[in-house]
Amino acid sequence: MKQSNNQNGYALLIVLLMIVLFLGLSATFMAGSLNNATQEQTVDTTNQSVASAEMGVNYFTSDFQRELEIIKTDISETTQLAINDLIACIKPPKEPRCDSDLKIQAIEDKIDSDMRALYIQKIHTKISNLNTLAGNQIVPYSDGHVSYAIKSAAGTKLNEAGQNVDDASVSDKKTRTVRVDLGIAGTSKAATKNLNVSFKVEVPESFLDEEEPFIVETKKPSTKEDVKYADVFDTAPPAKMCMDMLAEVKAGTALTPLYKCKLAENQKLDAFVASIISSNLNPADFKVYTDSFSKNVCTTTCNSLDFKGISLVVAPSDTDAFNNMNNLVNANLMVNGKLTVGSNLINLGKNGTKQTIIVKELNVDNNIQNMYYTNFLVLGKEVPEGQPEAVSELKWGQNFEVDNHSRLCIDIDRILPSDLTRLAKEVKFTNSGSLIYFTKDPNKKFVLLSANGINSTEDAERTKLYVHKMSPPTESYTTFLAACGVTISKTITESTEVAVPSVLKPSFEFDVEY
Known part of the structure; x- marks a missing residue:
């Protein structure tokens, strides 16, 4: 019996030891697990x-x-x-x-x-x-x-x-x-x-x-280097009538352009231009003369005229005035005298094609406005030798504006001083409009004026922006005309290469x- 009790005691002791060992291992394992969890949480937060x-x-x-x-x-x-x-x-x-x-x-x-x-x-x-x-x-x-x-x-x-x-x-x-x-x-x-x-x-x-x-292409005179005022305006019209000239050009017997001819008394410019185009020819190759702008060129009015690039010379004997000349496009117009307009001269060149108008004198009763892509030259009239030159009119009624891509070109030696003074005070420029003037006197100048009460002061800033002087010895009448889109002789094309922005x-x- 004593032996049996001893055996039971040993068995109980072994069981207790096993329980203690198990609890110890469990505590160690749980501590390790908790530590690993903390480390994983730290790593996760850092990541x-x-x-x-x-x-x-x-x-x-x-x-x-x-x-x-x-x-x-x-x-x-x-x-x-x-x-x-x-x-x-x-x-x-x-x-x-x-x-x-x-x-x-x-x-x-x-x-x-x-x-x-x-x-x-x-x-x-x-x-x-x-x-x-x-x-x-x-x-x-x-x-x-x-x-x-x-x-x-x-x-x-x-x-x-x-x-x-x-x-x-x-x-x-x-x-x-x-x-x-x-x-x-x-x-x-x-x-x-x-x-x-x-x-x-x-x-x-x-x-x-x-x-x-x-490529920037520019044109400049190539032969006649010393152009004078007298070279600009033709003194006499050609004898050949325009329909005869057209027939010669079509037949191949005419000389090289420009083909000069005179419009018949009742012939309309637009009809002649249509005949040129229908013959697969270029109106810009023709220079026609008229004794009556209102009869040969205007219809019921003188508005919305399209010259299609033809050059037209108005005789000095044509003194007829008309009320308006608005919306003129594609013109190369030379008035061998005074251009007189009873009301307005507006919306010139608004189709975006360059055109040139040359007159000796200008008189517009109301407004000169919305001038686009137009070279407008007022060169003055001839006077007998020995008399004062500055007698030509440059007059308008209310507003005078030179707008986009247009140039007003004047010979200030021939224009009335009072008209030049008013022009200096009142002319307006927008965008790329500008004024170019010629004088034989290097010391003579034309400057824009700004109103200051009843007085006027020189507006140096606007003058610098919009006005360009051309006079000897650095410039000539030839270069003045060329700058305003007019050459008397044939021209050569000068090409200049200009770099363009790179694709960055x-x-x-x-x-x-x-």
């Missing part, structure tokens, strides 16, 4: 903050790329405006600042340099704008657990070798890339991770494309430092 910072990297680099596209568009448009100004400078009357290939190249080089500086400036402006956002948290999700912010933004201009061009010891100062350094902070559940991102924006080698140039495709690449 989320890194992901938040990466979201910030994607956000701010994408934003910079979008801004770069806007900058590229702005630069291209600004470059085009500068090129347009150069083209306008080259076209007649060619300005002194672009009257040679070397000067044109210098202007192109300056445009390229200016656009490079502006491009770099705009990139640095974007960097500065990012700096103002430092610390502003961006929360992409509504739960508010994740956010990112920019901490810092800096830009460095680098040359071809990757050296800072602002470093005094660096000799190559040409910027080839701009390195942008951003500090980004990402936060997730109070855990923050900082990332540094660096990317380079390429600065193009050139902002102008010389491989596909724009700067590279963009970035690295992230964890």
Whole structure:
């Protein structure tokens, strides 16, 4: 019995030891599990903050790329405006600042340099704008657990070798890339991770494309270099009638253009132009003369006339006045005397085709307005030798405006001083309208005036913008007429190549430092 009790006691002891061992192992296991769970939670939070910072990297680099596209568009448009100004400078009357290939190249080089500086400036402006956002948290999700912010933004201009061009010891100062350094902070559940991102924006080698140039064609006199006033107005009309001349041209027996002829007494200009066109000929190759503008040219009125490019000379004996001459287009009109209009002269050249009107004197009772694409020359009349020249009229009633792509060209030596004074006070210019004047006296000048009470003062700014003087020894009557679209002799075409804006495709690449 005693032996049996001892055996039971040993068995109970073994069971108790096993229970203690099991409890000890369970406690150890649970402690390890709790520790692992804490570590996993820490790792998870850290990973989320890194992901938040990466979201910030994607956000701010994408934003910079979008801004770069806007900058590229702005630069291209600004470059085009500068090129347009150069083209306008080259076209007649060619300005002194672009009257040679070397000067044109210098202007192109300056445009390229200016656009490079502006491009770099705009990139640095974007960097500065990012700096103002430092610390502003961006929360992409509504739960508010994740956010990112920019901490810092800096830009460095680098040359071809990757050296800072602002470093005094660096000799190559040409910027080839701009390195942008951003500090980004990402936060997730109070855990923050900082990332540094660096990317380079390429600065193009050139902002102008010389491989596909724009050709500017200009015309200038090629033979008769010393044109005089007397060469402008024909003294006598041709003897050949226009239908006879047309027959000769069709038969191939006429001389080379311009084909000069006289309209019959009851012949209409528009009918003759229609005959030219129906014969597959060009009206611009004909120069016709009339003794009566109102009979040969006007219909029930003298409005909405379309010359189709034909040149028309009105005889000095034609003194008929008419009420209006509005909406005249495609004209090359020479009035060998005074053009008298009883009411208005408006809406000239509004179809966008260049036309030329030459008169000795002008008298319009009301308005001269809406003058588009028109060279309007008032050259004055002849006077006997030894008498004062300045006796020709340039008169109008109310408004005188020179508008888009139009030039008012006057010989101020022949026009009444009182008319010139009124013109200086009242003429208005819009957009690309301008005035060109000729004088034989290099010391004589025409300036625009601004009203100041009952007095008038010189308006130097408007004069500089809209008025161009041509006089010896640098200019001649020939170059004056050419600047106003008139040449007496045959012309040659002079072609000038002008670079166009490049298509900007700067590279963009970035690295992230964890």
